[in-house]
């Protein structure tokens with residue numbers, strides 16, 4: 538797929554078709570992740586792959602609770618003093634799917650990176666996290682180039698440590714996101730997005 542076309546095709550997907558993904562394809566996608574820029578040359582991240590129902594159910598108990606207690610209808614259609622925003626519509630679409638978008642993805646990739654116990658007082662201390670997000674974006678784009686799409690959930694609060702413990706991730710490693718990979722269900726109605734306006738974003742020479 539042509540590169541800019543791939544970029545336009547990528548969307549966060551929360552409904553997948555019941556169709557297997559060949560593991561060689563997943564490997565190619567992860568090789569694309571490994572080609573990302575890195576802050577310290579050591580590329581010392583790893584990938585935990587979940588493929589069975591049991592593995593996914595075990596790992597994502599927290600996400601299931603979050604999704605189960607979210608009332609989509611009340612959130613999207615309940616009384617508001619102001620019209621609902623696009624961000625709220627997106628949240629209302631995403632929240633009830635936080636578990637199913639992982640459980641129903643044929644492959645789940647959990648990248649883990651070395652970055653525990655860092656006091657984030659300087660911007661450069663975010664470099665390990667910034668690097669793993671470069672890896673994530675390569676994965677999202679490579680999946681799109683393969684005709685696949687990804688879901689992503691960022692672990693919330695205690696969920697991070699809970700999943701880390703369940704999957705026996707070493708203490709100095711962190712999980713930036715859980716990524717579901719699969720064939721997007723074309724019936725999913727993707728939430729409308731705010732469009733960035735490049736003319737307003739570009740500042741020549743200085744801010745003003």
Ligand SMILES: Cc1cc2nc3c(=O)[nH]c(=O)nc-3n(C[C@H](O)[C@H](O)[C@H](O)COP(=O)(O)O)c2cc1C
Pocket residue numbers: 547548549550627631632635689690691692730
């Ligand atoms: C840092 C970050 C955190 C995100 N966290 C979540 C999440 O926890 N759950 C989820 O369903 N989507 C999550 N998303 C996906 C966004 O909702 C999505 O990227 C955004 O709505 C734009 O849509 P698009 O990816 O289809 O362009 C996250 C995206 C980013 C960049």
